[in-house]
Amino acid sequence: MIRFAGTWFRYGSSWVVRDLDLEVADGELLVVVGPTGSGKTTLLKMIDGLVPHFSGGELRGDVIVAGHSIRDTPPTELAGTVGYVGQDPAASFVTDLVEEEIAYAMENLGIEPAVMRRRVEEALDLMSLHELRDRRLTTLSGGQRQRVAIAAVLAAAPRILVLDEPTAALDPGAAEEVLSSLTRLVHDVGMTVVLAEHRLERVLPFADRVVLLDGQGGMVAGEPGAVMADSALAPPLIELGRLAGWSPLPITVREARRRCGPLREALAELPTLAPEADGGDVVAKTDGLCASFGNLLALDGVDLAVRAGTITAIMGRNGSGKSTLLSCLAGIKEPSCGNASVGQTPPADLSAAERIRTVGFVPQEASLLLYAQRVDEECATADEEHGLAPGTTAASVTAIAGELAPDRHPRDLSEGQQLALALGIVLAPAPRLVLLDEPTRGLDYEAKRSLVAILEMLRAKGVAIVVATHDVELVAQVADHAVVLAQGEVIANGGAREVICHTPAFAPQVAKVLSPLAWLTVGEVAAALEGSPS
Amino acid sequence: MRRERTPHAVAWWIWAAGLALAALRTSNPLLLALLAAAIVVVCVARTPRDLQQSPLATFARVALIIILVRVVLQIVFGQRLPGHVLFTLPSVPMPSWAEGVSIGGPVSIEGLLSAITGGLRLAVVLLAFGAANALASPRAVLRSLPGLLHEVAVAITVALCFAPEVLASVRRIQQARLLRGRPTTGIAGMRGIAVPVLEDALDRSIQLAASMGARGFGRRPVSVSLARERTALATLILGSMILLVGGYGVLAGSSVVPGAAWLAGLGLAAVCLGVGLSGRRAARTRYRPAPVGLRSVACGASGWLSALLVVIAGVADASSITWSPWPLSWPQVTPLAFAAVVIALVPLLVAPGEARVAAARGTKIAVS
Numbered sequence: 074m075i076r077f078a079g080t081w082f083r084y085g086s087s088w089v090v091r092d093l094d095l096e097v098a099d100g101e102l103l104v105v106v107g108p109t110g111s112g113k114t115t116l117l118k119m120i121d122g123l124v125p126h127f128s129g130g131e132l133r134g135d136v137i138v139a140g141h142s143i144r145d146t147p148p149t150e151l152a153g154t155v156g157y158v159g160q161d162p163a164a165s166f167v168t169d170l171v172e173e174e175i176a177y178a179m180e181n182l183g184i185e186p187a188v189m190r191r192r193v194e195e196a197l198d199l200m201s202l203h204e205l206r207d208r209r210l211t212t213l214s215g216g217q218r219q220r221v222a223i224a225a226v227l228a229a230a231p232r233i234l235v236l237d238e239p240t241a242a243l244d245p246g247a248a249e250e251v252l253s254s255l256t257r258l259v260h261d262v263g264m265t266v267v268l269a270e271h272r273l274e275r276v277l278p279f280a281d282r283v284v285l286l287d288g289q290g291g292m293v294a295g296e297p298g299a300v301m302a303d304s305a306l307a308p309p310l311i312e313l314g315r316l317a318g319w320s321p322l323p324i325t326v327r328e329a330r331r332r333c334g335p336l337r338e339a340l341a342e343l344p345t346l347a348p349e350a351d352g353g354d355v356v357a358k359t360d361g362l363c364a365s366f367g368n369l370l371a372l373d374g375v376d377l378a379v380r381a382g383t384i385t386a387i388m389g390r391n392g393s394g395k396s397t398l399l400s401c402l403a404g405i406k407e408p409s410c411g412n413a414s415v416g417q418t419p420p421a422d423l424s425a426a427e428r429i430r431t432v433g434f435v436p437q438e439a440s441l442l443l444y445a446q447r448v449d450e451e452c453a454t455a456d457e458e459h460g461l462a463p464g465t466t467a468a469s470v471t472a473i474a475g476e477l478a479p480d481r482h483p484r485d486l487s488e489g490q491q492l493a494l495a496l497g498i499v500l501a502p503a504p505r506l507v508l509l510d511e512p513t514r515g516l517d518y519e520a521k522r523s524l525v526a527i528l529e530m531l532r533a534k535g536v537a538i539v540v541a542t543h544d545v546e547l548v549a550q551v552a553d554h555a556v557v558l559a560q561g562e563v564i565a566n567g568g569a570r571e572v573i574c575h576t577p578a579f580a581p582q583v584a585k586v587l588s589p590l591a592w593l594t595v596g597e598v599a600a601a602l603e604g605s606p607s
Numbered sequence: 608m609r610r611e612r613t614p615h616a617v618a619w620w621i622w623a624a625g626l627a628l629a630a631l632r633t634s635n636p637l638l639l640a641l642l643a644a645a646i647v648v649v650c651v652a653r654t655p656r657d658l659q660q661s662p663l664a665t666f667a668r669v670a671l672i673i674i675l676v677r678v679v680l681q682i683v684f685g686q687r688l689p690g691h692v693l694f695t696l697p698s699v700p701m702p703s704w705a706e707g708v709s710i711g712g713p714v715s716i717e718g719l720l721s722a723i724t725g726g727l728r729l730a731v732v733l734l735a736f737g738a739a740n741a742l743a744s745p746r747a748v749l750r751s752l753p754g755l756l757h758e759v760a761v762a763i764t765v766a767l768c769f770a771p772e773v774l775a776s777v778r779r780i781q782q783a784r785l786l787r788g789r790p791t792t793g794i795a796g797m798r799g800i801a802v803p804v805l806e807d808a809l810d811r812s813i814q815l816a817a818s819m820g821a822r823g824f825g826r827r828p829v830s831v832s833l834a835r836e837r838t839a840l841a842t843l844i845l846g847s848m849i850l851l852v853g854g855y856g857v858l859a860g861s862s863v864v865p866g867a868a869w870l871a872g873l874g875l876a877a878v879c880l881g882v883g884l885s886g887r888r889a890a891r892t893r894y895r896p897a898p899v900g901l902r903s904v905a906c907g908a909s910g911w912l913s914a915l916l917v918v919i920a921g922v923a924d925a926s927s928i929t930w931s932p933w934p935l936s937w938p939q940v941t942p943l944a945f946a947a948v949v950i951a952l953v954p955l956l957v958a959p960g961e962a963r964v965a966a967a968r969g970t971k972i973a974v975s
Contacts, residue, residue: 181826
């Protein structure tokens with residue numbers, strides 16, 4: 074169906090894709106994985122001809138898609154054959170109503186109105202969107218938007234569906250929903266699906282085959298179990314399998330559970346895990362905090378206390394009020410009733426300079442915090458603005474991000490480096506409270522590991538950290554406390570272990586495999602097996 | 608074929624245009640106020656409920672500001688019209704070369720009333736436009752444009768979607784600047800916000816272009832000859848220009864343009880011909896085009912009938928539609944002019960209310 078034949082591609086001087094030979098069979102679900110910058114998106118865009126027709130760059134060799142060479146077929150002509158859904162579905166919307174968006178591609182292709190009508194209904198059903206058909210696109214949640222974007226390309230009846238990180242912005246529930254719709258397409262409709270994803274734990278169970286890009290232009294393709302056996306990128310389930318020495322490696326939680334009897338018995342006899350640290354003084358507190366946007370109540374009576382030297386994770390569906398809670402703690406959103414306080418004062422009452430010294434907030438798009446044209450210029454202006462001794466910010470950035478080339482443009486850094494740079498700048502004035510909104514979005518496993526190390530270092534220094542996230546594996550690794558929000562209310566609040574093990578949607582893979590034992594990470598299990606408590 | 612449940616989007620805009628025309632033909636404040644009331648009543652009763660903020664409110668605010676500005680200008684700079692003096696402002700003597708302009712001086716009731724009436728006329732036109740916006744989204748109107756104008760319609764639609772996106776992006780960047788204690792106002796703040804917003808907008812438009820391309824935008828069928836398409840486009844443009852000149856002549860109501868009505872007719876015919884020539888182009892199809900039926904015709908026609916009645920009322924008795932504060936008197940509305948206002952309310956009868964539309968959608972019960 075798709076054939077890469079000796080394909081090379083580059084934008085500038087270095088090759089992003091080197092001599093790629095790959096065949097995707099009809100009806101296959103192929104997952105493309107690899108670290109940031111390894112060319113996943115480029116590979117996907119080639120299937121649709123967006124690379125090189127929209128991107129420019131140099132292509133050698135060829136890609137044959139359903140019999141067409143992408144060299145002489147522009148994306149417009151492939152519209153009826155390939156459906157492409159980009160990283161940000163909202164950016165691809167052309168119309169303003171769900172139904173019209175779904176019909177848009179078909180209108181362009183000149184499909185008969187009667188056929189069009191039928192296909193729209195089918196697409197609505199396949200993606201379970203019929204209740205949203207009259208809604209405006211701007212009123213939809215993240216998961217719903219993703220489903221509309223998929224339905225919009227499906228309706229044109231392509232034979233190949235290409236998705237770039239379809240679950241990156243979604244909470245675990247919504248991600249599950251999108252992925253199961255995709256499996257239904259592969260099984261019932263026989264569509265060929267190619268998707269790229271960072272969060273392997275979510276997609277691996279659905280994959281027929283995995284392509285692993287190593288970032289140097291090389292690649293391995295094969296069955297998920299075989300490819301994962303010696304991959305540096307691996308979800309916790311695979312790591313657990315390696316630790317226990319299972320072969321072949323389990324791909325789904327179900328397979329692992331059937332095999333883990335001996336491991337579970339061995340762990341059950343081990344001493345109970347060390348209780349979470351209580352932490353120091355209360356650094357930040359909310360009392361019956363409410364916040365609203367117009368008529369919409371985003372937070373409804375939230376009580377929360379954050380202690381020094383602890384990491385608190387805030388979880389919940391898309392739109393449950395996580396970001397609003399952080400904004401209130403950061404003092405950039407006025408509560409509509411109740412109050413939030415950092416130390417003794419409400420953060421909204423602090424002057425800009427005081428606020429920066431008290432609360433550090435890294436928003437969802439960390440790159441928004443970066444303005445300058447060069448990394449060193451960024452650090453120098455930050456020193457000046459925060460009234461710090463010259464070099465403080467640069468030192469803080471180096472401590473967190475490692476050495477960054479001072480003449481790089483911040484927008485050219487990888488997502489992980491941008492996050493580290495923003496975090497370094499925010500941390501330079503040594504705030505007592507650090508807030509992170511969805512920090513692992515777009516990070517590969519390597520970048521995530523260094524983020525975990527940074528968070529642990531900050532905790533050891535006695536900083537209070539609040540992280541709003543969908544990433545249950547991150548919560549399992551670092552959080553001391555977990556708070557679950559739903560419709561702006563706290564529905565669970567307590568020790569991280571207790572909260573996430575008791576909420577099936579938020580349980581990490583290791584907990585799912587070893588339940589009813591409350592182990593959260595492979596690290597813990599490994600340490601316990603070696604006899605030293607973690 | 609679907610049954611028509613609500614008037615077509617274009618019908619609402621035609622209705623509103625008719626009422627705007629009616630307002631432009633009269634200077635009677637009472638009649639203007641009645642027309643404004645009719646527009647507001649129809650709009651409030653028939654606006655879809657899922658609109659977060661009705662455009663009518665925004666337009667009403669602008670209309671009010673226009674009236675206020677006219678009154679203030681009249682008080683400060685206006686011509687010193689004779690009449691009953693309300694109060695006298697200290698006046699500034701002007702040099703001889705600026706004789707037409709005066710600052711301050713006596714302010715008369717008559718002068719104020721004429722300013723208010725002038726403002727009111729403009730306000731009604733704005734209200735009509737706001738009501739059209741609220742009752743049928745401009746995008747729905749663009750969707751109904753003939754295929755020949757498809758590219759233009761898409762460009763406008765994308766621009767319309769873009770504005771709220773840019774606002775959201777401004778808000779996000781402002782917040783991020785607050786977090787770093789940077790100014791969000793003043794020249795430095797503006798520059799710091801404008802650059803990332805532009806970068807964002809550029810990113811977005813590239814993504815959108817890619818998405819539209821990947822979804823088949825701009826495909827052309829091989830079968831349609833380029834020559835024919837060009838002829839159609841040329842006819843359409845020429846026709847619109849003639850229609851514009853003729854329409855101006857008709858509106859101006861005097862002998863500015865000789866044979867204005869004929870010109871307008873000719874322009875309209877050319878436009879129709881252009882659309883007809885292009886209409887057979889089969890490149891695109893349209894998903895669920897809204898059906899046009901009696902409801903749409905009645906709705907669109909009522910606006911223009913209202914305008915016609917105002918014109919007829921003026922012919923029958925010029926004093927019924929023109930009013931001037933000299934001498935000071937109550938404006939009168941003749942039965943014929945009042946009929947124009949009543950006719951403007953016809954959409955209340957032919958367009959079902961929101962509850963009935965919802966019921967008809969959900970259960971497919973035909974609305975009688």
